[in-house]
Amino acid sequence: MPIDFTHWPSKVANIIVYVALLSGNLYATFGADKGTESPYHSKHQSYITPAPFTFYMWTVIHFLLGGMVVYQWFTDKVHQATSWHFCVASVMNAAWLALWSTSHTFFALIPLFFATGAVSFIYYRLKEDHTADTLLDVIFLHLPFSLYHGWIFVLMVINVFAVLSPVRDNGPSTFQVILAVTGLCFVASTVIGYIEYKQGDVAGALVLAWFLFGVFDQQRESAAIHWTALGLGIGVAAYTLKPFVFRLRACQVSVSNAFADKYQLLSGHYFALLDTRIQASFFYGLPAATTLMTQQETDRTLARLSSAVARAENSWDLSLFRTIYDTIFVDEPKFVGDCTDPHRVDQPPVGVNWTMSDCHLMNYICGNPPSLCHFMPMIKTRIVRKLKTQLAAKMDGGLDADVYVNFLGPALQTILQSQPTLAVHSARLHGNLNQILDGIKLDVEAGFAEEEREWQRRWDLEIKTLLLSFP
Template structure:
């Protein structure tokens, strides 16, 4: 009986002194969010590049070929292309916050206690988490291994939100990209290039069609053809370096 009591006390003492696992604090949350956001920015950049390509290809559709000289056409295209670049910069400035909110503010959010039940041991300062930690941290909480474990779910949540935001930005002539960027750029062109005065409706219509085609293509954003398989491991390795 004495041995049993001693064993019980020993086990109880060990349970009391299991090292606690720390949650991902602000600096860690920022780094984790950047790990994802950097990849999604690369993918979204492709759509703005495509938008510029479509402007060059289709902006003058339905307008007589001799309405402008080649130099004049290039100047018009550059004005609109510069506005697309400005729209891209504006969008890029939002990606990090969207990713951060999706991981750490939207439910279920990756915050809170990671000790009950105990799954992994906090590594010493300067030592990374491991892939087994990623595998073992099988419930949602606030440490990097939990984020690593549930990465497929996190990616799905982020992509769904980014697609919705991107589509809203190019959805017709009342969208942000049109109202704040390409629309005003085209209006500047029409003000300075009198040869296009009779083609204003055609040009605006072409821009709308271009934006509509980009909106439709966004359904493929970050799908298996766009997301590089090696990025998953890159992000996991990076995640596991954060305390």
């Protein structure tokens, strides 16, 4: 990639403030007059101060930000997202560190507040306006500010508690324990924001889990604080898995629904045919309907049967999703499992879709979208086979078939009770319905696969496009 000198003043400034912040942290931690303990830990402890290892998060953040100040020379995306706000954040962060290290904890909150605002501005701009198009965008632009945003929030909490609830020689008071537990719960609750409202920002959420585990390790004077931190840390860490689980589930559900919508249109033909034949042949073999009922009563009778057919169709439609889901993801061979061995395709970066080329290359059955895309003809064949079997069984004219037992049979019984003149023809009417259903069953067995010819090519493209949009 060629070097991009656009907006070079801000890029140079980013390097300067980055080096200044890094130097300040290194000096504060390892300076000769400071000993070897981090000032974050050794100074101004409270009852939610985490263990020293927690502050190694700075190492990760500095490494990634170092990559960012190099990466900015090869793309203008960094400037578009950060502008001069990274300079503001770094200067304010350095000012906070100076005040914190010199025991001005209350006044340290002022630059920390502005640093938090600057980092938050960059963070929200990245989330709302700048998707990650490449892996480098993820590693050196989105990831560092996700971690930085979570970490500067942690520093804010640590600073506030250092002011409000410093440690006491005789241990924490009841009020301090309650305050600490409340603070830990507040930190844990913000994870919901990262996962639910920040496009599944796992990195930011894991920073908070890391902090909670650090508090668990450090705070041993109070069992309530100690174990609350552990419980919340485990809960937060587990909650960060939600985006991965739900993305997989969302893909499976959306694809199953997409297929169900299409096959609902195809199978609806048979329910329409059933209704048409009932309207035409329900009174077959009986005296003229006008001698048994008025026209209004005849219309009500047929309308009641039409309503029963509509309910039967609705019941069938509701079952389509589960049938199709099971066909794809439960029945063998099922489209789940690892897709990396053997390697066929590379996982695209966050925010980037799979391609039709990936669909072509993913030539073995596993759980990723390209595999589903590649084997769509086989999937459709499996779905048709199962749906044909199930629909034929529902339409069977036997006394135990679903459409008859649960819909048409009860509707006919209601009709016979309300129309005494038809009661003497009960056997004939039941027989007519059974014969009509048997005819529909034969049509399904002979023609449902043929209905596959009505599958429109654009439906394939719609489902493939949907599939490839999932990670």
